[in-house]
Amino acid sequence: MQRFIEGLPKAELHLHIEGTLEPDLKFTLAARNGVSLPAGSVEEMRAAYDFDDLSSFLSVYYEGMSVLVTEDDFYDLTFAYLGKAHSQGVLYSEIFFDPQAHTSRGISFDTVIRGIRRAQEDGEAKLGIRTQLIMCFLRDMSPESAAETLTRSLDYKSWIVGVGLDSDERGNPPIKFSQVFSDAREAGYRLTMHCDVGQDDSVTHIWQCLNDIGVERIDHGVNSLEDARLVDEILNRNLTLTVCPISNSYVAGDTQASQIRQMLNLGMRVTINSDDPAYFPGYMTENFIVVQREADLSKSDLVRLSRNAFEAAWIDESERAGYVAALEAYAIA
Numbered sequence: 001m002q003r004f005i006e007g008l009p010k011a012e013l014h015l016h017i018e019g020t021l022e023p024d025l026k027f028t029l030a031a032r033n034g035v036s037l038p039a040g041s042v043e044e045m046r047a048a049y050d051f052d053d054l055s056s057f058l059s060v061y062y063e064g065m066s067v068l069v070t071e072d073d074f075y076d077l078t079f080a081y082l083g084k085a086h087s088q089g090v091l092y093s094e095i096f097f098d099p100q101a102h103t104s105r106g107i108s109f110d111t112v113i114r115g116i117r118r119a120q121e122d123g124e125a126k127l128g129i130r131t132q133l134i135m136c137f138l139r140d141m142s143p144e145s146a147a148e149t150l151t152r153s154l155d156y157k158s159w160i161v162g163v164g165l166d167s168d169e170r171g172n173p174p175i176k177f178s179q180v181f182s183d184a185r186e187a188g189y190r191l192t193m194h195c196d197v198g199q200d201d202s203v204t205h206i207w208q209c210l211n212d213i214g215v216e217r218i219d220h221g222v223n224s225l226e227d228a229r230l231v232d233e234i235l236n237r238n239l240t241l242t243v244c245p246i247s248n249s250y251v252a253g254d255t256q257a258s259q260i261r262q263m264l265n266l267g268m269r270v271t272i273n274s275d276d277p278a279y280f281p282g283y284m285t286e287n288f289i290v291v292q293r294e295a296d297l298s299k300s301d302l303v304r305l306s307r308n309a310f311e312a313a314w315i316d317e318s319e320r321a322g323y324v325a326a327l328e329a330y331a332i333a
């Protein structure tokens with residue numbers, strides 16, 4: 001099974017590039033930029049990753065970003081992720097980035113996106129891994145700040161496929177951003193949003209994503225299973241849920257493998273993703289392995305999960321057909 005998972009052609013749809021900042025790169029960038037870090041060693045840094053919910057994770061996540069300063073830093077961060085993903089059979093990845101986490105520290109939008117973009121181009125040319133960018137708004141900042149960020153992004157419209165919403169969900173429901181998501185749709189962006197696991201009002205937030213925002217995907221969204229009508233609506237609209245097992249084990253108490261099994265049984269378009277792999281240790285392969293073990297998934301379940309991601313990817317049909325053909329060839333080999 002492990003070897004089957006390692007070789008499985010994969011697509012990743014829920015990955016925060018800032019969440020791929022591994023401790024060793026953090027030290028390298030800190031030295032390069034003259035930034036001091038609270039930890040003296042990789043081990044000490046890892047030991048400080050003792051979060052057990054979303055907000056305790058987020059404070060470590062944002063603190064780590066202080067080392068990302070120049071365009072080259074964003075390039076190095078992104079290229080390191082692409083190498084790792086490529087080594088695990090990821091053919092295609094949609095990458096979230098959090099511009100406000102950088103512009104709020106005085107780093108320009110241009111610096112961030114140009115560094116990431118250059119690495120995406122090199123990833124495709126040198127490794128053959130295809131990627132697209134999804135810009136996330138920080139939900140614990142104001143709708144006005146999100147709107148400004150949307151405007152700022154329009155210079156780079158052709159580099160960004162869609163918009164999402166992340167950060168601290170508590171007290172920050174989807175409807176807070178109705179206007180900016182409507183404007184983003186008008187501008188031609190695809191729409192997704194985080195509904196993290198086990199939040200206050202999770203089910204209400206997922207309903208808002210459907211009825212008030214009109215998303216195509218929900219990032220996490222596991223609590224939808226608590227409401228049979230909501231499950232029906234997600235099935236009717238064929239919405240995708242991007243689930244992140246190892247992330248769940250840190251911030252939601254367990255991997256939610258049985259819920260993933262349940263979603264597969266219901267025919268929901270569930271996918272497996274790594275979220276913030278430098279903080280929730282495990283990239284795509286490790287995430288597949290843990291769910292396979294815990295939910296006793298068959299090879300055909302694993303192929304279904306991978307096919308779901310290729311089906312949900314924001315790409316044209318000819319590109320999709322190529323990935324699905326590669327997956328099918330692997331499945332019957």
Ligand code: HPA
Binds near residue numbers: 016166167196247
């Ligand atoms: N949820 C909310 N905010 C985040 C996440 C997440 O999974 N990862 C990075 N920022």
Ligand code: ZN
Binds near residue numbers: 014015016194219275
């Ligand atoms: Zn996420």
